[in-house]
Amino acid sequence: MLALNEQRLEDLEKTLKDLGQASFRGRQLFEYFHKQLGKDLDTCSTLPKSLRENLGDLPLKSVDIAHTFASKKDQTKKFLFRLEDQRLIEGVLMKNNYGYSQCISTQVGCRMGCHFCASTKNGLVRNLSPYEMLGQIYETTRRYGKIHSIILMGSGEPLDNLENVLIFMDILNSPLGYPMSYRNMTLSTCGLVPGILQLAHQDRKVNLALSLHSPFQKIREGMMPIAKRYDLKEIFQALDQYTDQLGRRVSYEYTLIDGVNNREEDLEELKKLLKNRLHHLNLIPLNPIDEYGEDRPERAKVLYFKKRCEDMGLNVTIRREQGGDINASCGQLRQKFEEEEGL
Ligand SMILES: C[S@@+](CC[C@H](N)C(=O)[O-])C[C@H]1O[C@@H](n2cnc3c(N)ncnc32)[C@H](O)[C@@H]1O
Numbered sequence: 223m224l225a226l227n228e229q230r231l232e233d234l235e236k237t238l239k240d241l242g243q244a245s246f247r248g249r250q251l252f253e254y255f256h257k258q259l260g261k262d263l264d265t266c267s268t269l270p271k272s273l274r275e276n277l278g279d280l281p282l283k284s285v286d287i288a289h290t291f292a293s294k295k296d297q298t299k300k301f302l303f304r305l306e307d308q309r310l311i312e313g314v315l316m317k318n319n320y321g322y323s324q325c326i327s328t329q330v331g332c333r334m335g336c337h338f339c340a341s342t343k344n345g346l347v348r349n350l351s352p353y354e355m356l357g358q359i360y361e362t363t364r365r366y367g368k369i370h371s372i373i374l375m376g377s378g379e380p381l382d383n384l385e386n387v388l389i390f391m392d393i394l395n396s397p398l399g400y401p402m403s404y405r406n407m408t409l410s411t412c413g414l415v416p417g418i419l420q421l422a423h424q425d426r427k428v429n430l431a432l433s434l435h436s437p438f439q440k441i442r443e444g445m446m447p448i449a450k451r452y453d454l455k456e457i458f459q460a461l462d463q464y465t466d467q468l469g470r471r472v473s474y475e476y477t478l479i480d481g482v483n484n485r486e487e488d489l490e491e492l493k494k495l496l497k498n499r500l501h502h503l504n505l506i507p508l509n510p511i512d513e514y515g516e517d518r519p520e521r522a523k524v525l526y527f528k529k530r531c532e533d534m535g536l537n538v539t540i541r542r543e544q545g546g547d548i549n550a551s552c553g554q555l556r557q558k559f560e561e562e563e564g565l
C-alpha cells in the first residue's frame with residue numbers, strides 16, 4: 223500500500239473512509255501534504271488530535287536533501303537527495319526568466335544500459351515511489367520557493383516506472399495540491415513504445431521528449447541497447463499517435479558525440495525524420511564519463527551542427543550549459559557518493 227502522503231485524493235479519501243472517517247478528512251489531509259507541504263502530522267491543525275494519533279501508525283514517506291552543490295557561474299544548484307533506505311538520487315534546479323525549472327529522478331539507477339550514461343552503470347536498484355518524486359520538488363520548494371516546471375531527466379527511465387510516475391504527476395497537478403499544470407511537466411524517454419502509446423491515449427497533456435541520439439537504427443543500437451527492442455520505425459509510429467491524439471509536438475534530445483552522430487549523413491537523415499513532424503530538436507554536447515571512450519565535439523562543431531539544422535528548416539536549440547562547474551553529468555555525483563558510503 224502507498225504511504226498516506228503519496229495517495230491520489232480519491233485513494234486518500236477512501237483510506238480515511240475505511241478508518242471510519244468522513245471523506246472531507248481525506249481532502250484536508252491531502253491539502254496538508256501537497257498544498258502546505260506538511261511533513262509531520264502533529265502540525266496538521268485541521269485534523270482533530272484523536273484522528274492524528276490514529277493515523278500516526280500509518281507510515282509517511284520522506285526525502286531529505288543530503289548535499290547541495292551551488293554553481294559559481296550561474297544560479298544552478300545540484301542536489302543529492304537521500305531516501306529512507308539511504309539511497310541517493312540526483313536533481314538539478316535551474317533559474318530561468320520565467321522561474322525555476324527542476325530536473326528530477328524517477329528511479330535509483332536505470333536498467334537501460336545506454337553506454338554514455340553514468341546513471342545506468344550499476345544497473346537498476348529500484349523504482350522511486352510517488353512521494354520520492356514529489357519530495358524532490360517539495361524539499362527545493364521549501365528552500366527556494368515555487369517550482370515552475372519539471373523535467374523527468376534525472377536518473378532513471380520514467381516509462382519503466384510509469385504507474386508511479388502517473389500518480390506523482392496527478393498529485394502534483396491536483397488543484398487541491400501544489401498545483402503544477404501538466405503542460406509544465408516534461409517526460410523524457412529512451413523510447414519504450416508501450417509507454418509512449420499509453421501516454422498518447424490518455425488526456426494528461428504532458429510534454430514528451432525522445433532521446434533520439436541518432437537517426438540511424440544501427441548507430442542508435444550501438445549507443446543504446448534498448449534500441450534493439452524498439453526500432454525507430456515503431457517509435458516514430460507511436461510518437462505520431464501521441465501528436466495526433468494530443469496535438470503536441472515532441473522534443474528530441476540529441477547527445478552530440480564527435481564522429482558518431484555529428485556527420486553530414488546524420489544531418490541529412492535527421493531532416494528526413496523531423497522536417498514534416500511537429501518537433502523541437504535539443505542538442506546536448508556529450509558530458510564525457512570514464513566508462514565511455516567517445517568525445518564531446520568542440521564548441522565550433524556544435525555551433526556548425528546547429529546552423530546546418532537551422533538551414534534545413536529544423537527547429538533546434540543547444541541545451542543551455544547550466545552549472546557546468548558542478549559536474550552536472552547525470553548519475554556521476556550519485557555514483558561517487560554511493561561508492562564513498564559503500565552502498
Ligand atoms: C539521464 S536521461 C533520463 C531520462 C530518460 N531515461 C532518457 O533517456 O531520456 C536524460 C537525458 O540525459 C542524456 N544523457 C545521459 N548521459 C549523458 C551524457 N553523459 N552526456 C550528455 N547527455 C547525457 C540522455 O541521453 C537523455 O537524453
Ligand code: SF4
Binds near residue numbers: 332376
Ligand atoms: S540515458 Fe536514460 S534510459 Fe539511458 S541509461 Fe541513462 S537514464 Fe537510462
